[in-house]
Amino acid sequence: MPAPPRSAAAPGPRVARYAGLAGAILLTVAGYLGGALPDSPLGATPVSIWHSPGGQATLTCWLVGTALLVGAWWSLRAGAPSGRWAYVTAGLWVLPLLVAPPLGSRDVYSYACQGWTYAQGLDPYATPVAAAGCPWLDAVAPIWRDTPAPYGPVFVLLAALAVGLGGGLTGAIVLLRVIAVAGLLLAALCLPGLARAAGVPTRRAAWLTLAAPLVGVHLVAGAHNDALMLGLLLCGLLIVVRRPGRPVPLLLAGALLGLAVTVKASAVVVVPFAALAAVHGRYTVRALLRDGGRLAAGLVAALLVTSALPGLGFGWVGGLTRSGDSEQWTSPPTAVGLVVDYAGGLAGRDPQAVPAIRAVALLLLAVVLAILWWRAWRELRRLDHGRQPWAGQVSARPRVALHGAGLALAATVVLSPVFHPWYATWPLALLALTAVRTTWFVLPVAVAAFLALPDGTNLARFAKAPGALAMTALLLALAVRGVLRLRRP
Template sequence: MRISARNLPSCMALTIGSTLVLSISSFGAGATRNRGGMLDALGLDFLAYGHGGAVSNLFFFWSLVVLIGTWALAGRRFVFQSTRPEAERLREIRRLLFAQILCLIPAAPMLSRDVYSYLMQGAMVRDGFDPYTQGAAINPGPMLLEVSFDWRNTTTPYGPLHLWIGNVITHIVGQNVTLGVLLYKIVSILGFFAIAWAIPRIADRLGASPTLALWIGVSNPLMVLHMVGGMHNESIMVGLVSLGLLCALRRRFLLSVALVGVAVSLKATAAIALPFIVWLAVRAFGGDRHAPRGRRIGAFILSGAIGVVETIAVVSLVTWVSGSSWGWLSEISGNSKVINPLALPSLLANLVTPFFQLGNDDFSYNTPLGIFRTISMVCMLVGLVLVWWFFRSDARRALTGICAAYLVAFVFNSVTLPWYYASIISLLGVISLPKPLIKWVIGVSIVLTLAFAGSGNHMLYNVGWMVATALGAWILADLSMGPRRRVSLAHAAGQDPAEGEATPPSPAPAA
């Protein structure tokens, strides 16, 4: 079989079409409202349940698949198989990314219900409650009705900036959930724009391809759908960290630490990047490994001390201005309810529990889970220190170390969710990964994107589904990296390349 790229729609047409359908179907297949909402106001609430819900889910799924396939096709046309100048290819990926964001603005929350919890926590602060010591159920109202039952009696692990944003938004919207979601989407898009602006510039500073960095690290469907569609606060956190890392590469270390410090006041995991900014400062002021040892030690002590003091000062300032407290520090590891195989302790507990239950039906899953979580915390701390020390020689290794440190944290953490990996994915294109690893990143991104239904329920324990998505991810990763023997998307020899497709020296063999 031979497929010509000229016979396929343009990536822009596929992107706009699939994202618009995804946005429309999200009102019936996304994280739909329990009370009220757009469908209810229009008298179309039947699209969220029964046969109407099935139709909405069908359109949502297929538009999601087309969107993912278009991303892979764009990678092949503009990143891996293109002879166009870098600036032109980067502009094409930016256009596709902008189109996705524009089409997702009117969409309902998708792949997660977290935005409703964010609104509820802001409303709690507005109404005089403390989300660090009280659950959402303490404050009944329209916003509480949208919070998942699992989180109605759970405190929040997020920092004072998170509560400040929610407080401001709920002061503006009152009890209007729809308007609150829209304002949260605007905030998420601003954070996402910060990522999209900083990442290609970081890649350029490190001598990597800005086009690859933007394609795999920002226009990645896992990033777009969870940061913009799901409105997770990782969008703001990763945006601030990305800006901070760019400032560090430009030797503006005080501004760099300040930006990451603000990110820490939103979510504590941003702090993982700070020790590596110290290495960048040591490299800038202490010289390379051939410089005098005393000079490098002095630069390390001074940079580390300034970094710690400035971070504490920034977080303290945000805490004071927001009128919040330091209660979040004791709640960082509080979301222990989530069980899925993305976190190593949960995966190991899933594997060993059935064997123990063969001899004892009363054996509790929580017993090995508690043991593995304790061991994993120790492994995480040791792993973070080792990674920090190992990736210290230059700027590129420092950013590679940030990716490795986040990976250690997420693998050994008690709770891990797909959007956590935004901190890693956003940086993978700037550190010049070898092509086999890039292929793995493409495949894993696709699998994680398809691991959650539009409603926010995960399918990680559905073996058939995960095997099917893994197979599809392998095919699409193969597509994006280049032609194969049996299926060729290249033009015939002598034809002008379409959308950046490189003209092959000879026709590809047909099956």
């Protein structure tokens, strides 16, 4: 017989709850000691931070706090004692981080300056924040001062609204954090319905998604727009799986997915899988064109309206090309390109392989997305004939489509030209809702939590060559393992 679920009062969950809370408090303390404050020095190294006034206390609080938060989350990766317990605990962990200064990144200052640029009547897709004369330019990371905004018009409008209502940098940051928390709350509201549709317990989906260390530190304290993208994405998917085939709900769901894309373009890879979930009845090409077309109509309408009304057009699409200016080994394609460059240097050549490998990876991503979609389509067609892979569920159809969407986001993270720790949150909710095994996607999230320091210093850039070699070796090992598995009878 299966073991009974652990009680919320059992020692393990109770220890995890308060260990994580202690970790969140320590991270907040580290933020005030040496977080990404507007006047904190840029370009610091771990060694210089350690030797700076208060640096030892900052790094100690940060590392111990991160270890406590990650360890507590990891210990219950099979699921919290109950859905309510998961929500309460995740909320407790977020509370200290709500009042922390920006943590782990300086992107929130870029958001504020891009909003200020638009509020001044300038086009943030044509005018970088340095050229616009943003008054908070010194707080923006140097690499993003001369690049156009890579975010959609919806987020630029929200950033401009935050700047206008905030009355200054501090007020703008507070409102940008409010927007991020609103996105996270929207995601939290959608998780139980999606969990029921996918046939998994809410206690697992909510725990893995909302209590993840990257969510509290980067999406809440860092105020990243990924939180709003995820909230809109999950809301659109919930409507799709609850009302497949219904014209008006599908138009609304398409509009929500379109809004998610106009916050952050990476959400677009979910749309083809949402079209599969939108089909009502048997899976035929005609049904897909009918119901998927309604979803696409809502999405296109949202894209056109949000791009036309603010007068920004589709300039944000061009801004995406500059988002890869940073070269870090945490992006697998970039790591491979760096290794090729290092090998060329030993041979007396300068191959400049990173752009080429990144281009190949994007082509590979298109192929992988097409394969994932085709596999989901074939599985759904098989379900039409009664061969359900998950016996006992009311319907496996939503789970197939949602799992395909989660894998698509995971592939996008792995094959993108650049990787930042908070990118690992993109596929987290959908995989928590659908994956049978969890370690393969929970472990990278846990590791990514240690990649940044409170002031936004990226630790990956201090291990460029070793990190690139290690990442390339890992990719080769995974490739060999995959080939061996394919050759098994």
